[in-house]
Amino acid sequence: MKKIVVLTGAGMSAESGIKTFRDEDGLWEGHYVMQVASPEGFRRNPELVFEFYNQRRRQLLSVKPNKAHYNLVDLEKYFDVEIITQNIDNLHEKAGSTKVTHLHGELLKVRSTYNDNIVLNWNKDLHLGDLGPDNKQLRPHIVWFGELVPMLDKAIETTSKADILIIIGTSMQVYPAASLVNFIKPNTPIYFIDPKPTITNNDFNNLKIISDFASEGTNKLISILKQ
Missing domain, CATH: 3.30.1600.10 (SIR2/SIRT2 'Small Domain')
Structure with missing residues (x-):
């Protein structure tokens, strides 16, 4: 898997x-x-x-999880899915995701x-x-500004094992979270979902940008991954 x-x-x-x-x-x-x-x-x-x-x-x-949260849960039927989130909410867990690391x-x-x-x-x-x-x-x-990110090492280890990397709803400008993309294996496919993408196809190899909000973007992504 x-x-x-x-x-x-x-x-x-x-x-x-x-x-x-x-x-x-x-x-x-x-x-x-x-x-x-x-x-x-x-x-x-x-x-x-x-x-x-x-x-x-x-x-x-x-508040409740949205369709994007549930779409990631749905992916667990077909893939070994692990989530690394910058968010401090519990909506991934509430939707049913089983492997979630909270960086912040x-x-x-x-x-x-x-x-x-x-x-x-x-x-x-x-x-x-x-x-x-x-x-x-x-x-x-x-984790406040100026404090260490205790889950960073775990996040790096997880990212390094990815066969596919999906990035959703982040500016890729908050560090050290944004640096995680640098730890993937060479030629790992990357899918970037955001209505206002801050990266381009020139930034990474094997990058596919889905310029949409999280729910519709993950709908499109699931269709791609199931093919």
Whole structure:
């Protein structure tokens, strides 16, 4: 069974009603990104950071996977599919995907500010004074700017085994996630799905661009792969 590795970004979840990570004006849901997605921002104003992610968590609990998520689940009938996502939502898992690696953390988890290995499932609001088993303040289980990406090595290893690479809804400008394409085997077929592609056929060998939103793009892709 051929191995498909799928790299997904914000465009994957946009049709579910989750806004893309950053708008063109550099804001994320009306906030400067470094205010709510950096260790410095957290130290400066933890209440703002907590409320920001509380709002994102409430929103996530109210939305559902879209057709693109289910299309990737459908591919598991024919291929060994592994997903590496930049998204912090759980919509891949909710749709039924069985192998998902979250590069940038998970919104429905929190961790200790003292011990990164203490990670808890969390479906409610998080506040100052919420402590983990180590009696230390909890924080969102999110990889912020300036922090290490702990799942990167696993993602590199997974990508290096791909027989087919699919990229959906990402600008290919957020590193180190964008660098994963450099670890595929030579001549591995690449399918890039995005309504506004940021790469061209000159950038990679064996690249096919599907200029469409995630749901319709994955519909077309499945037709191609089943041939």
